Amino acid sequence: MPLRKQPRSVARELALLSISQIKTNTNKLETEDLNNLVLAAIRTLTTEVRETLETATAEVKRGDERLLNSQTRASDLERARAMLSEALKLSQSAINRLGVAAELPEFIELTNQEQVREYALEIIATVRRNRQEIEKQIEAALVAWQLNRLAKIDRDLLVISVAEMLYLEVPVKVAIDEAVELAKRYSDEDGFRFINGVLRRVSDRHKQEQLTANE
Template sequence: MHNNKSLSRELSLISLSLIKDKGDFQLNKSQIEDIFESALDSLINHCRDELDNCESDLENASQKILDSELREGLDSPFVNVRNDLKKSLTKIEAVMNTLSVTLDFPKLIVSSGQIDIREDVNERVTNIIDNLTIIDAEIDQAMEGWRLKRLPRIDRDILRLAYVDINYLSTPVAVACDEAVNLANKYSDMQGRKFINGVLRRLQTVKLQ
């Protein structure tokens, strides 16, 4: 169940990215379902692109190893050859890590056919759409001088999903924050991750008082 919830959060985040970030619209269940299908298509295309990039990186790393072997045969200093090999091996390790992450996507895609996940995504997205003004106002209060609208869209949606978890879906605060951090690690940048962490800590403190 916990794994399904994690999958539905990720699909909810992708679905939200396909909706205009405004508070003056309504979407019915059928429209949200269409957005969900578009999110799946986006996910599949992303998976294909990542695999193509990994294939290209592996080919480049292999070529560098071959080149270093050729240079060694031409009396190139051994230390240069060793450094080239270390760089290539580091690159291969990075590619394999990327592949590991990318190969999680098929699980996400397959799981999307499960009714409980579709319904969970629908509930999360609907809660955000129907209560966007309230959610954003309360997150703003935890941002100490910043405004939510100044954050990148992906960071706003991660915080909104965490808020919905805590205040609408009765998710334990620690679990909601951990899940939001996981999404930030995957979809945001370093600055975004730090900012999200800070806001979540303040939201957590307020909720536990």
């Protein structure tokens, strides 16, 4: 049984996983049912699982072919070992995603469902209304990266966290800490460090802009 979470933490996670799937007009979002959000989130997770397993299968096939075609050269064996190791990591990632898909409805069941629904929809609506400015803030904080080159989960995490900081009056520390925890759950090994660094630069830049505007 999952541990009880705060409604906003669950809502944030639900928004992250469903934001790309919900097609309802922004003006009608408030009528969206919680079950539709959960279904959208699970669809996102199952799609990721399928894609991850397909990649893992391809890595196993490539590693197997390299072993069969090699003449026991050390370089070939080492490369095949690396491919199989990557396939194992990807498979573990897929298993973890399946675990998350199973846990999410339980997390929601253990908390205030109406609060979860309302805040998840508020996040999604805020992102839609202010995406251009949010992405502008993120782009300015990226170092040697472009927003559209980021993994989708990292991009959505950044967008949601900046939306909370700039438009939903969530304390910067809370917004960043929550984003980092979600990155540890959904991104790759270095994802949470990257998310943390970008969000801190966004926060610092925004503070400086406010100081300049008040001078």
